[in-house]
Amino acid sequence: MPATLSFRRAQLSDVPAIVALVESAYRGEASRAGWTTEADLLDGQRTDAAEVSVLIGREADATRLILGHAADELVCSALLAREDDAAYLGMIAVRPGRQGLGIGAALLAEAERVVRAEQLGTRLRMSVIAQRHELIAWYERRGFRLSGATEPFPYGDPRFGLPRRPDLYFRILVKELG
16 A cells, blocks of 8 residues: 555545546546447446535435545545445545555555444445456455355436446445354
8 A cells, every 4th residue: 555545534525636636547538548448338327416415415324435536636536335244345546546555455455444443344345347348357366255146237327427338237245244
């Protein structure tokens, strides 16, 4: 982990920076600088200011948006949301030019720490587009396991992106925090 990486909760004043980070990590040409891009699978937006504002406003409902900074630069983010006995982990983004430096692993460790400290659940659950084999393998190397469950991709809802292929769906990964 980079020695200068620090974490904090997001605030409403962070919304524009979060949207820019998430969009750069997932969509468009900027995302191709990293290895986690969805640009070959989806066009359109990954998130917007309205969605991020709502997520930040839901902190009382056990929703957390974690930000990681290296010096004064926002380099990563992740969403945690309590779901029964699990914490859903999503909107994971690492600035494309900073991928491969251990920031993602440090972000996952911080997410696990927050879930335990704030008693958000006994496990982490996430959904990953099934066609993202390298990303699923990366999570598996960090202790996540495929649950066998799947979820359909929300075709027809542009808030989740504009699919470039007709066979997208999500695979569910789980990590026990025992």
